[in-house]
Amino acid sequence: MSFIIREGQIADMPSVMKLIHELAVFEKLPNEVELTAEDLIRDGFSDQPKFKTFVAVENDTIIGATLFYERYSTWKGRIFHLEDLIVTKEKRGTGVGMALYKAVLQHAFDHKAKRVSWDVLSWNSPAKDFYKSTGADILEDWQVVHMTEDNLSAFLTKNN
Template sequence: MDNSKIIIREANKEDCDQIVKLIQELADFEKMPNGPKIDAKTLRRDGFGEEKMFRCLVAADGDNLVAYALYFFNYSTWEGVNVYLEDLYVTPTYRHRGIGTTLWRKVAQVAVDRKCNRLDWVCLGWNKQSIDFYKSKGSINLTSQEDWNLFRLSGDNLRAFVNNTDKK
């Protein structure tokens, strides 16, 4: 397929309806179709409102978005400012054309330009093809290399903890 018409650019608030659809496609791919709880309005507020909570790059084929990379900055007390890549997704018909790698590289360039010390993300354990690809580019799996474990406190458990009504 011809990539000459694919444009990679910063997302804008008008893209949010299509980004939500891509987020749902990613959730379906990850076998978590009921995962996404946000809508385009939330994306517009959080990414393009007064306080920008994330940044996003998109790949467009004309007016159609075919891929996105959503990321944000975080802070490590060990290393300073870092970039966290929340999502990197390419629609199936546009895969194996270098679009995902280009988006990933552009996010990495943001990290380098901002003098960040690292770029972090998670990958599902069953996604061996992606894991092997990431490793081939010099990435390390922190779970196997350093025994870091990812934890989450959410929903009712989060609220119970805040209200000191957790059962433990």
């Protein structure tokens, strides 16, 4: 298999959106995606981009992508958050995921990050096994907390 990893470009965002939809189906949440390719272009390629992306390309077709961004830890300082690492179903197990993963980790290392963090679904054993095999720690005592747009609005309306 011959593919390359490179930084994502504006023209790649429709293909990245297809991967995002494929991931949503895999995660059993196909109706949760509100994002559009236009959102990705606006937010990722402005004067102050909100994220970076790497893509895996084989024969001019995007077969995988990562989306990540910088954060700041009160304990560590500069860190990165890997929002998603997506490989199309047909190309899983071929090294594409590892190559994308390495690209993000190399970027973080090159930018002197103290940590890279991300979330993994409790039932996604293959992903958890993969991350553990690379030396990543899965924190069992921490839980992800989300405040949805509707709940945020309700909270602020009630508490203002």
